[in-house]
Amino acid sequence: MNRRLVLQAGATAALATLLLGVHAQTAGAKRQGIVIQVSDNDPAKWNLALNNAKNLQDDVGAANVDIEIVAYGPGISMLKLESPTGSRIADAAKAGVKVTACENTMRGQKLTKDDMLTGISYVPAGVTEIMKKQHEGWAYLRP
Amino acid sequence: MNRRLVLQAGATAALATLLLGVHAQTAGAKRQGIVIQVSDNDPAKWNLALNNAKNLQDDVGAANVDIEIVAYGPGISMLKLESPTGSRIADAAKAGVKVTACENTMRGQKLTKDDMLTGISYVPAGVTEIMKKQHEGWAYLRP
Amino acid sequence: MNRRLVLQAGATAALATLLLGVHAQTAGAKRQGIVIQVSDNDPAKWNLALNNAKNLQDDVGAANVDIEIVAYGPGISMLKLESPTGSRIADAAKAGVKVTACENTMRGQKLTKDDMLTGISYVPAGVTEIMKKQHEGWAYLRP
Numbered sequence: 001m002n003r004r005l006v007l008q009a010g011a012t013a014a015l016a017t018l019l020l021g022v023h024a025q026t027a028g029a030k031r032q033g034i035v036i037q038v039s040d041n042d043p044a045k046w047n048l049a050l051n052n053a054k055n056l057q058d059d060v061g062a063a064n065v066d067i068e069i070v071a072y073g074p075g076i077s078m079l080k081l082e083s084p085t086g087s088r089i090a091d092a093a094k095a096g097v098k099v100t101a102c103e104n105t106m107r108g109q110k111l112t113k114d115d116m117l118t119g120i121s122y123v124p125a126g127v128t129e130i131m132k133k134q135h136e137g138w139a140y141l142r143p
Numbered sequence: 144m145n146r147r148l149v150l151q152a153g154a155t156a157a158l159a160t161l162l163l164g165v166h167a168q169t170a171g172a173k174r175q176g177i178v179i180q181v182s183d184n185d186p187a188k189w190n191l192a193l194n195n196a197k198n199l200q201d202d203v204g205a206a207n208v209d210i211e212i213v214a215y216g217p218g219i220s221m222l223k224l225e226s227p228t229g230s231r232i233a234d235a236a237k238a239g240v241k242v243t244a245c246e247n248t249m250r251g252q253k254l255t256k257d258d259m260l261t262g263i264s265y266v267p268a269g270v271t272e273i274m275k276k277q278h279e280g281w282a283y284l285r286p
Numbered sequence: 287m288n289r290r291l292v293l294q295a296g297a298t299a300a301l302a303t304l305l306l307g308v309h310a311q312t313a314g315a316k317r318q319g320i321v322i323q324v325s326d327n328d329p330a331k332w333n334l335a336l337n338n339a340k341n342l343q344d345d346v347g348a349a350n351v352d353i354e355i356v357a358y359g360p361g362i363s364m365l366k367l368e369s370p371t372g373s374r375i376a377d378a379a380k381a382g383v384k385v386t387a388c389e390n391t392m393r394g395q396k397l398t399k400d401d402m403l404t405g406i407s408y409v410p411a412g413v414t415e416i417m418k419k420q421h422e423g424w425a426y427l428r429p
Binding site: 180182216217247267268270273274278285 | 320330334337338341342344345346351423425426427428429
Binding site: 039127 | 177187191194195198199201202203208280282283284285286
């Protein structure tokens with residue numbers, strides 16, 4: 001009987017660990033991220049996206065928030081070599097902001113990685129990345 | 144005492160089933176959907192929304208993602224009979240994308256279902272649909 | 287032994303209460319809110335945001351949804367004293383919609399509270415507010 005009680009207590013503890021673990025994961029994911037969409041061919045919007053990322057880091061602390069800027073469609077020009085926001089993007093990357101280009105869009109516009117800024121990341125489809133991050137609990141922002 | 148132990152084990156099992164069930168539901172809902180908002184009177188945006196839906200289906204598989212395009216406000220023209228994107232919308236619907244018009248907006252613009260493309264869905268208020276889907280765990284995209 | 291059984295039952299009950307409490311909180315938060323972003327210097331967008339809030343309240347009942355409109359960046363002009371949507375914003379506030387200005391943006395544009403409409407709220411950074419609300423389970427809308 002003692003053994004059964006112990007087993008029972010063990011099972012309850014395991015259940016608690018499992019469920020609280022899931023909770024911690026969910027709550028953690030929800031607390032930490034924001035994906036910022038850039039899909040306009042408009043440097044004012046690019047600067048606004050970069051301002052938003054910087055203000056967020058200044059307000060909550062860069063260590064407390066994961067930020068990813070995803071450029072796709074007409075917004076891909078933000079990440080081309082000749083982008084007027086090139087130096088600001090380098091600064092953002094240095095400050096821990098992930099900056100990601102959509103390879104789907106690049107293929108459509110016959111762009112290769114040689115045409116793009118250095119220090120950025122790539123995903124097969126920007127829209128999938130934006131969806132995936134939200135499903136992981138990240139917030140969404142479209143400046 | 145044995146009976147109490149069994150009751151106790153039963154209660155724990157019921158609790159586990161209940162909570163894991165809730166988790167499965169939440170996780171499932173979060174994995175599967177994206178609602179795409181069209182609220183601009185701008186055919187370039189309509190095409191971008193349709194491209195986004197198609198790229199998403201190509202990237203993750205049409206069977207793995209529920210997509211709903213909701214047109215409201217100035218975006219309602221996307222779904223009028225004379226819409227330049229009419230044939231693309233028919234293709235999207237055939238590919239499993241749900242395309243939804245806001246009846247609130249239609250009333251405001253004195254549009255009836257006879258003025259609209261065939262094969263689309265209707266909701267009383269587009270904005271409520273967009274909110275509801277996010278509360279069900281769907282991601283949000285505004286091209 | 288009886289005491290241990292009772293302790294065990296107590297622990298399970300406490301766990302259930304804790305976890306179901308967390309669930310209720312999460313589910314409750316997800317059911318009730320939407321944050322509406324205004325970041326364009328475009329009175330048509332301001333009116334659309336106000337229409338969206340009103341349609342939502344009319345559709346689901348004002349008591350059933352928390353709505354917050356957050357104006358930041360180029361959208362801050364919506365909340366200036368001379369805003370063409372001033373009287374509509376007062377109506378929205380009376381109807382229970384929270385209307386919030388970004389102090390970051392105000393500082394950047396050398397605006398003080400004396401330059402702004404009465405009856406609005408303030409946050410240090412609009413983008414943080416928009417992120418926080420989503421992390422609390424609110425939906426997001428960008429008209």
